[in-house]
Amino acid sequence: MWLSIMGGFLNKIVNSKSRMFLMFCFCFILGAASFSWVMERGSLLFYLFLILFLPFLLLILFWKYNFYRFLSLCLLFFLLGAMRFIAAIPPDNPGQLHHYNGYGVRVTGYVSDEPDVRIKDSRYYIRAEQISVEELSWKNVEGKLLLKTLLYPQYEYGERMALACKLEAPEKDEESRFDYPRYLARYGVWSICERVQVLSSRPFVIPSGAAAESRDPLTNAAKGQGISPLRPPTSAFGRNDKGSKIFFPILQLKSKISNQLNRLWSEPESSFMAGLLYGARSGLPEELLDNFNRTGVTHVIAVSGFNVSIIASVLMTILIGAGLYRRQAFWAAVAGIVLFVLFTGASASVVRAGIMASIVLIAQYIGRLSSAGRLMVYAAVIMLLINPWVLIWDAGFQLSFLATLGLVYLAPLIRRDGSPKATVSTVGLYEILISTLAAIIATLPLILYQFGRLSLVAPIVNVLILWIIPWLMLFGFLSVMVSFAFFPLGQVLAWVAGAGLKYVIIVVEWFGRRSWSGIDFSIPWWVMAGMYVAMVFFVIPSGAVAESRDPLNYGKRDSPPSAS
Template sequence: MNYNIINSKSKTFIAFCFSFLIGVVIASIFKFNFDYVVWGFVFVILIGLLVAFRKSKSKVFIFVNVLLIILGICRYNFALPNDNEKYISHYNGNKFKFVGYISTEPDVRIVDIRYVVQSDDLKGKVYFKSTLYPRYDYGDRVEIECDLVTPEAFDDFRYDMYLANMGVFSLCVNPYVSRLDGYGGSIFFREIMKYKNIFAGQINKLWHEPYASFMAGLLYGYRGGLGDLQEHFNRTGITHIVAISGYNISIISIMLITIFVRLWIPRKKAFWIIIFCIFLFVIFAGASGSVVRAGIMGSIVLLSKYLGRKNRMANTIIFTAVLMTIYNPFVLVWDIGFQLSFLATIGLVYLLPILEDKFKKFPNLFSIKTLFLSTISAIILTFPLTLYQFGRFSIVAPVVNILVLWLIPFIMLFGFISVLLSFLFYPIGQMFAWLTFLGLKYITFITVWFSTFEYSSVEFQVPLFFIFVIYFVIFFIIYKLKK
């Protein structure tokens, strides 16, 4: 037994957090025939052993970790629907009619719209695709008749678990949808969506496609309407700029705090200004699970820059992972965005300071060095997982990120100002929109030009074991360099 861990409150806390997460991972990979009586009995026995051996630190440490592993397994299984008439998934495989409300922001694509509906009378949500018109908004009450189907994995993609992240365990096929009177869901969120739709309409007036969708992606994470530009973003490794991710918010936050400090704004004031901006951004973007997660990850990176100390950041990061997993246990194994956000955050918190120290002799003209090192730190930590999940690695990503990321905060700022001014006096808003368009055009040109290179991205499959080896080497190097 390693008494350095037992005698350290910080390391003990991290070990306990990892035990809970391990339990969730075990439950995610292996299916249990969950019997609450048996698990309750095991839990009681462990509690008894914990009390019996309470004077032995090592035995207490072991028992608590085992208890937390069991709790992780239980939390995952509690999130799964029961097979009884109270759950809508019980009726999968049948034609079914139910009444509910649109429970998330509709996912508008080029050819269709995807909706998630919360049933009024039954537990659980249903996912269905519909035509672009008629459209339904968040909170609209609807009556749906369709064939309920259990989601299944296909082509090595766990589509079932992708939907489980949203609390969905039923697909609605061939839906017949009727709009009903009244509304459901959160009044607050419904008001946000109303103003957001007005804002989106103004964006479509100021810019044409795909630049309107590009601007919407920058300002609030809209992913539809990009067309071929989306593939160019994928090949050059800058998809994150039109996705609300912890990586994206973190990079922008680091750039802003660097700029503020150079403008002689006190670090403390700069910190709180950016935190407030992140909060407003999360609210405006809809405060969905992924958006809140991105805001938290960005705030953690900002906190590490503000405090300048890394000794407690490990506790903060791992505890944040535990809290998010308690809220939604499916994200830990089945949400690639969750995993990439945490890895990018680790890179920006731990690897970035090391690289900054190694390159301290180089000038930081226009914050280009900070941007470059931040990008490299995030890429190093995320590329093995990206390689495993997508079978693709963008060779030109570091260069393209350097060429375009410095411009993103300014495009977001002037894009936001353009929309606000257009409500007051449209011609002035249009003038700012033209200036912003030049920035959008520049990024599009750089992205398309680099993506046309034959080897801009390389596709090949890597076994999972090899990915673990790569991460072991990366973390070992970071640990050694920190010393």
């Protein structure tokens, strides 16, 4: 029986070009996933390249046979996925920065990513350009390192730097499931700068005579590390002439917005609004952050597909309930997502969240889940081509993907038999509940495996606060923009938003402080896998894959009637 079902399934795939391409994408993803535990390239890429000739040989021999041709192409795409991941691992040679892990070095480079300024310290990703070790001359080098330093002085994106430190490979905590080395590898970081004694980004003024050595901090620090006191090959430190020319103005805008937020709101409302608008939560008190975790609403202050997808879904519901046609609401929501991505700096995680949210809107708009599912697979392949590390080692990517799957496939299944009698208010509140439950169910196994925490109040807290989040984001955005033109009017809008911010904080703190709000509960990987397999077998027979019922179709036409 199972053989006949499988045979019929394969025949449907082989006889459909779109399904074949979809399967090839799955094979590519599977190939990247299968090799995601590899940390050293070695000769593996060379061997995979040799094996690549096998599917080409099979294609030549069995080109006339559809089934064998299909299997050969599946093998080809599997190998291509594996090769893409292996190619993302830098080779271990003297031209790579991580080759010098364990040595005291002097490095010149520049801040290559947005600085991560926290309450107590700052963290910078440095793109290395040149290195000197063990009294050798300066040589060109490639790679990035993570620099942890004091809160002050602070350095800017694109700023050239020279530093003396000991390079160390990141280490994994064996008692935790969190894999720190692979977490950093997804950013292209394979080295950590430990025991930093000098961090200079200012032009060196080198005096003449014997005083030069004593007054040069880099030389003194180099001596402390056992490094030859050779000068860096350039004195152009402190200049912001590196980095993306497009990213510069975006970060400058974010800096101005951050300053304006601090003028409009006090803490913790200011940091909370920053989290809503562009995912910055470094200023939030640890107790409040813990309460967000315990109540299962951390996604509202994290730029992820989980957050943006739910907000986009709720926003579209609100716009339709406010009187817009569905097509108008769709394009308004898409425009909001694009503005949000640009506003938050267009980082990789933000762009990914925007893509996932757009797929949810497309699913709601066209009502064809199969099309939305294909779009998600294609989007995943593109993201893996850009950075294959995110598939297994980026919890944000996984949560975004799963939350979107929940909103696309589980939400129609939940609402299918329980839709209330359609009115603007009931449908809006009901859609918030359905979207929340769908995202929670889809991400729950991963959260239990990755973080080991189960929030018992997440559904009710999400319902209590999610309805106001889009309005807070809207009024927060307007407050900031208007305050640049006329600050008193911006303050008035900020007072309105401030009341909503206080409401959310009060709800989160009240539930988060209850001892029964959350429990520590962890599951092994095979239980997580079993739960997702059960979900798949539950969804497919229910017919949710075929087509979703439109939860918003309560008298609203897709577009305005044409003039006659």
